[in-house]
Amino acid sequence: MKSSVIYKAFVGLLFLGMAACEVNNLDDENKNPKTDYSSFNYVLATEDASTADITRFFSFDLEGLDAAKQYDLIQDNQMFVNSDPSTSSGHQFFKNFIFSMAKDKRGYSSTPGLFRLTLNTSDQVFVDSEIYIGKGNLFPSRKLALVNDQLGFYYNEDSGGQTIQAFNPLTMQLGEALDLRPFIKAFRPDVEFEDEYGNNLVRTGSLVMDYKDDKLYVSVVFLEEASFNLISEDEENFYLAVIDIPTFSFEKIIQYNGVKTVGFFVSENNPTTKDEDGNLYFCSWGWNQFNNHNPSKIFRIKAGETDFDSNWEIDIESLFGEGRIAQSIMSYNNKLYLHISEDPYLFESSEEVETRNGLKLSYYEFDTVSPENYVKLEVPASNPASRMNVFNIVDDRLFMVVPNAIAPNFNGVYSINRQGALKKEMQISNKYRPTRFYKLGE
Template sequence: MKIQFLNLWYCRAALFFLSALACVACSDDDGPAATPETEVNYAVSTVSGAWPDLTTYIQGLENLDLSSVDNSNAIELTGSASTVAYGKSLFATPFGAPANLVKYVFNNEGLPEEEERIVVPGANTFSTLHFESETVAYGTVSGGISKLIIFNPTTMRIEDEIPLSAVIDKVPEATRTYYLDMLERDNKLFMGVHYENNFVPVNDSAYVAVIDLATHQVEKVIADGRTGMVFGGQSPNSGMVKTSNGDIYVQALGTTNAGGSSPSGVLRINNGETTFDQDYFFNLEDATGNICFGIYHTSAGQSFTARVEDESDFWEYATGQPQFKYYKINLDGETSEGAVQGLPVTYGSRRMIIHEESAQSLLFSIATNDENAVYRYDLSSDNATKLFTSSGGYITGLEKLD
């Protein structure tokens, strides 16, 4: 009896154990627990390699509270590409024919995925993008065919095109025409233009094309000889800004470093006007002491540019050293407020980015021979500290996804 009782107990225990395993197995059949979705709030682009063998890496970040970033969660784009964010999407313009505009969205794991692309045969590259709304955006293409593309950024379909032959015809002796920053105001698109002849500015003037969006025609190209070479900075839309009162300020590099006589400066197109204000000219070379490249304006009204330290090595290949220092400027007072404290001299040729993080802080990209980093600049204390470094190359894109 005792043996039978023990056998019965062991059988029941075994049956209970097997039942428990079966329950666990049934639970496992339901699949693993769902992975929490990653919320991507920032997009970062980096470039590594040596010309011409460059690779662009794109990735999403939940926040910027990190000490370093690599390319382990990035996708690769062959060659060099610029990036611009609109909404929750990132738009990339890889360099090389045919012209491509690629739209990326971020999946639940925070990884970028290509959603759609626009290809323009006959053009070498997209130059600059301007987003008006979720359904209307503008992009210039150049090299071969030159035109302004009107497209829907949601569907990534071309809706219309505006020929830019009138812009080219303005300076027929130019062998190259560059289409630069774009701003919209009063149903007109203002677009910076630069003309070259064998890599040399054709003259000492600065040019802006005025495009009527109601008729889809180039209305005119305005010029001013007080400065020249509207070439923007190393970041998208960094050569033309619009202030809260509707005035447009255009920054030009000047031609003193290219055999000309016009200094670096800032021109103004007053609100409601389509011509340069002849009563305003901000001579940046006089104010800062040297050639300046690019302009950025915050929602709180502060303005910034980048000054070259040694103009004889503007393109940064003679000395092998970075040459640009970020400066704070006063557009209304036409004065310099000095270098931004806490920021090292950076390579302009490796992209200079200024991004408004909040009402109290800005983000600056820095590229030196020792580090590639992003610095946070506190407006109240007027000082910058290092935020994070990149081990995956120099930073060419830093965008907030709204």
């Protein structure tokens, strides 16, 4: 009897302790937006090493960190404020906002939507506004392009299978919508838009949505089987619709031979980047679900042009060996940075723990004038990052998250500045694989 009372008391105290911890770290009720960004304005997004479907956000002060120390982000709660807004880590952010295109946990895995995140007065990340996007029978990835404070675009399949939606990022109000279906039909008259179950076989903006020179570039993907994102073995090209932004009108469809996909069929991965001269780059790591995969390549559209540059390409296999891939891309200081596998990428087991925690990718800097010239950076190799782009530009520096789930491999963040100086910014427990690095402020 006595032991039973002691046990109940212990459980009660434990419950109260956990509840108190949750109030301090995961206060979902505080919807008061932060106004003072002089501190706790850096945010690191992570996924749990055991599952990519648990994303946490930690705000902190970068200047106060000891780069030689390994931090436990939850235990060191005086330095890191933990929050869990139940969204994936978004690849777009500006001012005091982060944009995510999907819920990814709490029983709502892969629920689509446009979710705008910000910090509250407790320095926690929370969803302050969202736009509903229906998912129909299947949930394809959706890319997001933010042109300026007043204008953004995303793939809105809920308004029609091939619809591109304009919206205002500051007010989160919808603008015009452009249906690309008639133009795709004119480009490929024999196209099948739906399968026998009504699933969409032609997706626009599921792999690429980016802009330059007042033009919006939107991927057009012709699927062989919707439920597995399969592209036909007979397909030989990657397709982009070119849209004029000022008039929001369709111009043409362009194609690049030898590539079928760009990036990965998830909303978090952003496989495009622009350099300071205005060239737009695309990173294909060749993935085609269960069908045969293509060699990984980097290609571009030059500044001032609206067609692919046929005289410029980085062929990853020819430089690094058969089966090697580039999985993340970013332009910084008019150089190109790529995350490249040290061994052949095992597409057939990409989600297996042995692949996610065993395969290594390294960080490289490429000269875009002479793309055959590259340098391997003195940054520790990381695990694969199919759901993330390991690069972000913050404070005029390129930050590189280095995700490794197994100790004692380094797990954390590095940076490089315009003078080429590398710096280890922070090291964290291997329990939390970093996915994005942001800085928020008015």
